[in-house]
Amino acid sequence: MRIISGSARGKKLFSPKDDSIRPTTDRIKESLFNIINQKVYECVFVDLFAGSGSMGLEALSRGAEKVYFCDKDRESIDLAKKNLNHTNLDQSRCEFINMDYRKSLESLGKKGVKADVIFLDPPYDIEGLEEIIDKIQSLELLGLGGILILEHDINRNIDKNMIKYEWKSKKKYGNTGIEIFRNQVVE
Numbered sequence: 001m002r003i004i005s006g007s008a009r010g011k012k013l014f015s016p017k018d019d020s021i022r023p024t025t026d027r028i029k030e031s032l033f034n035i036i037n038q039k040v041y042e043c044v045f046v047d048l049f050a051g052s053g054s055m056g057l058e059a060l061s062r063g064a065e066k067v068y069f070c071d072k073d074r075e076s077i078d079l080a081k082k083n084l085n086h087t088n089l090d091q092s093r094c095e096f097i098n099m100d101y102r103k104s105l106e107s108l109g110k111k112g113v114k115a116d117v118i119f120l121d122p123p124y125d126i127e128g129l130e131e132i133i134d135k136i137q138s139l140e141l142l143g144l145g146g147i148l149i150l151e152h153d154i155n156r157n158i159d160k161n162m163i164k165y166e167w168k169s170k171k172k173y174g175n176t177g178i179e180i181f182r183n184q185v186v187e
Helices: 026-040 054-061 074-087 101-110 129-138
Strands: 044-048 066-070 094-097 115-120 142-153 166-173 176-182
Touching: 026 054, 026 115, 026 142, 026 166, 026 176, 044 054, 044 101, 054 066, 054 074, 054 115, 066 101, 074 094, 094 101, 101 129, 115 129, 129 142
Parallel strands: 044 066, 044 115, 066 094, 115 142
Antiparallel strands: 142 176, 166 176
């Protein structure tokens, strides 16, 4: 694992000690950031289920204004902080939220966060992916024109009818599926 581009380009990141965290591969990360590249600079980025912090740190390296790292696991938060320190990126542009995703989303809502990019990489066996996105929608956490990226097991069916955001695309990387949604600007 490493930072692909930006001010911390090439910095290697610390990996989890066990397989309780499944980091997004460099290949997928590079592909995703190539897709959303223009949205990242000076954006507000939410890394929900942050794990090692790899995705949020990549956004920070590429010029994100603010990154929220959310994870219920204290070891994951500690690993993300360790990686932040190692990369020498601006800590003042980061906030760590050590709560489950529901409480993390509520905390972001209370702060009035309007994210430009929300990255969701929950455990592959988690129930109710659509409900997580519904919670994001009901709290209006994704700004108009914002992008929501969902990483999931390729065999998992996502009920797009339950999701009010505009579905943009689906990518496959081995056993990993990526769904991209946009908070459609209403004219």
